[in-house]
Amino acid sequence: MYHVVIGVDDNEERAMACAQAVADLPGDADEKQVTIIHSFTDNPSGASASQLASVRDVTDFLEGEGLAVEVTESSGDPADQLLDVARTEDANLIVVAGRKRSPTGKALFGSVTQSVILNAERPVLVAGE
Numbered sequence: 001m002y003h004v005v006i007g008v009d010d011n012e013e014r015a016m017a018c019a020q021a022v023a024d025l026p027g028d029a030d031e032k033q034v035t036i037i038h039s040f041t042d043n044p045s046g047a048s049a050s051q052l053a054s055v056r057d058v059t060d061f062l063e064g065e066g067l068a069v070e071v072t073e074s075s076g077d078p079a080d081q082l083l084d085v086a087r088t089e090d091a092n093l094i095v096v097a098g099r100k101r102s103p104t105g106k107a108l109f110g111s112v113t114q115s116v117i118l119n120a121e122r123p124v125l126v127a128g129e
Contacts, residue, residue, distance in 0.1 A: 002027060005035045005091040007082040007112065008054050014097035014127075015054035019061045021127040022095055029066030035089055039074045039081035049073035079115035086122060098126040 004022050008015045022034060036058055038049035049055045050071050062069045074081040086094045096113045117124050 001033050002031055002093070003033045003035070003089055003091045004093045004095055005037060005082065005086045005089060006058065006095045007078065007097075007116065008036050008038050008049075008052075008058055009078070009097075009112075010038075010052055010054050011097070011099075012054045012057055014099060015058045016061065017127040018095045018097050019058040021125055022062065022067070023065045025093075030068075033068045034062055034070070035085060035091070036069060036071045037074065037082055037085045038071075039076060039078040041076070041078065079112045079119070082112070082116055083119055083121075086120070091122060094120055094122060094124045096124065096126055098128055 002025070004025070006018045006022060008018065022032070025032065036055055038052060038055055055071060059069050059071060072085060074085070082094065082096070094116060096116050098113055113126060117126070
């Protein structure tokens with residue numbers, strides 16, 4: 001079994017790019033297990049990850065492709081939470097979405113994808129928008 005962890009934010013286009021990248025991985029669907037994680041940095045309304053359109057879309061798409069999918073959520077720094085889930089689940093691969101940002105934007109605001117790439121203890125696949 002090949003275990004993939006996907007970090008999903010609230011952007012549906014980026015989330016679906018990740019889902020498509022996972023579906024396109026070699027191997028049959030029954031050989032892949034997927035954990036989707038969404039980390040809330042601010043959640044005053046108490047929403048759950050499965051209420052987000054991006055998480056629902058990815059879940060529906062991957063299940064439609066025949067993959068086993070689990071959704072998890074956390075609170076805190078998204079990069080740290082994603083890396084923790086990947087470590088806990090002993091994932092074979094982490095999938096994150098990339099987005100176009102200027103060097104200044106990266107320096108000022110940081111980047112979850114960049115942090116995951118630099119700190120991961122396992123392979124990371126960056127899916128394009």
